[in-house]
Amino acid sequence: MGGFWLTGLIFVPALGALGVLLQGDDDSVWRSAFIYSLIPLAISLYLFAIFDPAQASYQFVERYAWIPEFGISYHLGMDGISLFLVILTTLLISLSILYSGGGDIEMRPREFCFMMLVLETGLLGALLAVDLFLFYVFWEVMLVPMYLLIGIWGHGRKIYATFKFVLFTMLGSLLMLVAILYLAGAARAQLGHLTFDLPDLYRVSLPPTESRWLFAGFALAFAIKVPMWPVHTWLPDAHTEAPTGGSVMLAGIMLKMGTYGFVRFAIPLFPAVAIEAAPLFLALAVIGIVYGALVAMAQPNLKRLVAYSSVSHLGFVMLGIFAFDPQGLQGAIYQMLNHGVSTGALFLLVGMIYVRRHTFDISEFGGLWKSVPIYAAVFMVVMLSSIGLPGLNGFVGEFLILLGTFLHSERAAWIAVTGVVLGALYMMWTYERVMWGPITKSINATLKDMTAREIAVIAPLIALMLFMGLYPRPLLDRMEPSVDLLLNRVAAAQVRLDRQQISTVAALDLQARSGRIQ
């Protein structure tokens, strides 16, 4: 291994951000930003090609002491869980920049591209960090550009939305920071030195009560990010007011930071607590699935509707994670990618219609197929991917999650499966109101169909939907070893829990018997 692949991946966008600042006119800003975003995309695809599918642990590892006094290291690694999220990030950033340069962002393009590329650095860093402190730094780094993206380039009640976004996230982040510091302290007590390194921290064992509190700290931060019901209400506002590129990144990658956080940190660090808490998370997940879908149905605003659909879809992801079996977890990771692809595409499409009509109001549309048939046909495919039509990507994730859940808790699967109908209901109802029927507003009759640039933005996502739906194996196979490794940790904790339970029962039994004898 070795090399500086991951460092390159993370910091090329940051360099690109600086490079963009040096550009002269707007056109060269967009061009250079797009090229800078293509470099990490190329690197991540190359890493996919040389990724060893059989290896469960981190690959392309880089490890240097950073602040040795505090045991903080610059430790990066990529495994089968982060690999595809990294590719998704680099792809969606490129597509967002390509799209935004086509007329969506006209104000301060230089700063916009700067923010997008800094955001990419934050996202990739958080996905690749194996040191908790390093992770936290990147976690906070990615907040700032997103905050500014919504605040500066957003629309409507953008100030309200940014405040809500920041406060929700900060609340969780701070608790997580406390938990991280506490954990490092406990590591010093047990291992003899301060450390934030994930593999080291795995070896720390804490009393149940402390584990529970620490897990809660991580879990709340991640649950807000996902977002899980009932801490989801920042999402519709943030999404609705964000610029299209921001929404794509927010939905496509940032929400996955929450689910990824569970998989990478909260669960492997505290597997026993995770097992205990599983019923709660399964319940919140199924509530989120049904609730998100039902509330999405009531939205008169296209973007808000897509935002609530995310609550429902991410509910599926959480369900799969807390099923604690290979089907559920692999399905969950797959579903993270699916959601990035299809919801990313949905936000792009909604953005395209906004550029033409300056409204998200569903009632403003109707009969669009007549005027923009290519757009309508593309929207149809994206919608089908989103509702999990078999043969497209969404189904693979959804089915594996349902199977994994079913093996773990049949009733949770029975409830979750209704999300499949509700998802179709709100998406198709919306489609019908927007695309079909007669053209009711004369302005809609003369809309321009998708431009070549817009088609170029969407085409890779459509290709992915088909590929991931029909041939998911190259992805699933690379996830499997890492997923198994994680599940082994959970299974070991389960065994310990069972043993404890048996010994407790045995002790009680003994007490009872000795009581009888006395």
Place this chain on the structure above:
Amino acid sequence: MTQNFPALALILLFPAIGVLFNLFYGGRAGRGAVNFAGPAVIVLAFAVAVSAFVALLRMPPGAALTCPLWPWIAAGPFRVDLGLRFDALSAVMTLVVTGVGALIHIYSAGYMAEDDDYARYFTYLNLFALSMLVLVLADNLLQMFIGWEGVGLCSYLLIAFWFDNPQYAYNGRKAFIVNRIGDLGFLLGILTLAGALARHNVWTLDFVALREHAALLAPVATLAALLLFFGATGKSAQIPLYVWLPDAMVGPTPVSALIHAATMVTAGVYMIARLNFLYLMAPEAMEVVATVGVVTAFFAATIAIVQADIKRVLAYSTISQIGYMMLGVGVGAFSAGVFHLMTHAFFKGLLFLCSGSVIHALHGEQDMNKMGGLRRKLPITFATMLIATLAISAIPPFAGFFSKDQILDAAFGSGHVWLWLLGVVTAGLTSFYMFRLIFMTFYGDSRVEPERERHLHESPRVMTAPLIALAVLSVVGGLVGLPKGLFWGNAFGRFLAPIVNHPLAGVAAAPVLEVEAGAASVLLGVVSLSAALLGILMAWLLYRRNPGLTDRLAARLAALHGLLWRKYYIDEIYDVLVSRPLFWISAVLLNRGVDRGVIDAMVDGTGLTVEEGGEAVSKAESGNVQLYAFVYLLGALAIVAYYVYRVMR
């Protein structure tokens, strides 16, 4: 015995090429190219299917041709790969889908001659054929589900083909959603089967493997069979999910013929026949299938006798006829059910195409009250439709007679006397409403609006040729399943027997019925034939002899007539019981109530967020207490959620 037969992939590849061609080049290539390419790819698929069928006939009974495609889903030990399997059962289905499909594609070229969206039309139609073939050729249950939902998608797109009519758009969505409700059952059925096997560390959904491990499935057989059947009630339009099919008639008529009569809607019957080993382990589930089937048959027939829209009559007739098929597979006569599926594809496909020819001739008129006397103007349409009507009325020697007879015979023979009786009564209703249709459309004085009358013409050759071909099949198609002892006997049943009547080793299961009509069943045949003839006689009396009588009858029995005319108010009942409560929960309770009213109000109440314009910062001072309240309530909500989970566990 299985044999690798790579050409099977071509059966899918040709329609796939058709989809891509019509989608990307259809508009540029022009109408002529699309009209040629659209049907041609299906004809080619049919040719490959025939060659596969010939190869299969050369192999010993029970053999299959296979064609593995590529690895699909795998997670942990669970693994499903894509592959095709062409055995006797899928052979019948593939030949019907490509054969009848090709005829209807050809007919479409004439029917859609004046529609500008021909490329989109053939894209959808080819995509349908592709999905349907995926469904019938799948070698595992999950892949079957790709086709299962794929045909639903095409049905949705084609019902809403003329989407600028909001009602059509709505009907399309209704069809998809109702089907998806059924698919919940299908999906849960798959999960139940996979779960039962997983408990014994078997991870597969392959049909052959499922059958081998049937003993492991026994504990969940009834549940799984019922769940899958629920899926079938959606796709095959049975009670309680049939409500989408009558509304599906707003699509182009060839679509009604192909999708909503001949092929897609019979997928449920095929699925049950395919999983016969599962159903045989679940006698209760089979009773449910048989009962739902025959009740649906009767129920839909009663609605059909009063409808005025020609396609609507045929739609309810389709629901009714699939009910017969369900009765057949439900009493264990799988091959009889599939036999009726096949003959029904011929005569019902033909009936729809004929109705399309009538509608085409009348420039869109569908109301039978505005038809009449058309037999001289549309001689080919009339002759072929009469043949199809005789076939569906089960008059010997037309195709429907043999297949329906087999089903009723099996119902009686398996001791389901009441179900048999209801089936016989329905046979009478069937011939009644079908001859009512014939008399109202083709006989008597013309009630056609003068404007339409002037342009009245028989359909072009491209449309009448498929009618004639299907008419021939409606006459001779039943001869492959003659009663025992008559010439070659039930060749069709013998061909399917190794697939559907194959006894399972070591598993308790209901006995498989031998569908070989004996001497006693001659009597049964006479009874059902008498019912059919009685129906024709009644139709003649009411609609030819005393044309005024119907109105008087309708007036005398106004309540009953109203009930039937309004289709038992089922749509209205569903609306009140399902749709409205759902929208209320969505919009009022959750969106306005919980989301904005409770959760968001708490967030805003904390004062942590500022109002628009940043004026409410002062609220932050009183924010601390509210923050605690917020966190506290958050916790409370979590606890509620936890108990929801506890209760449900």
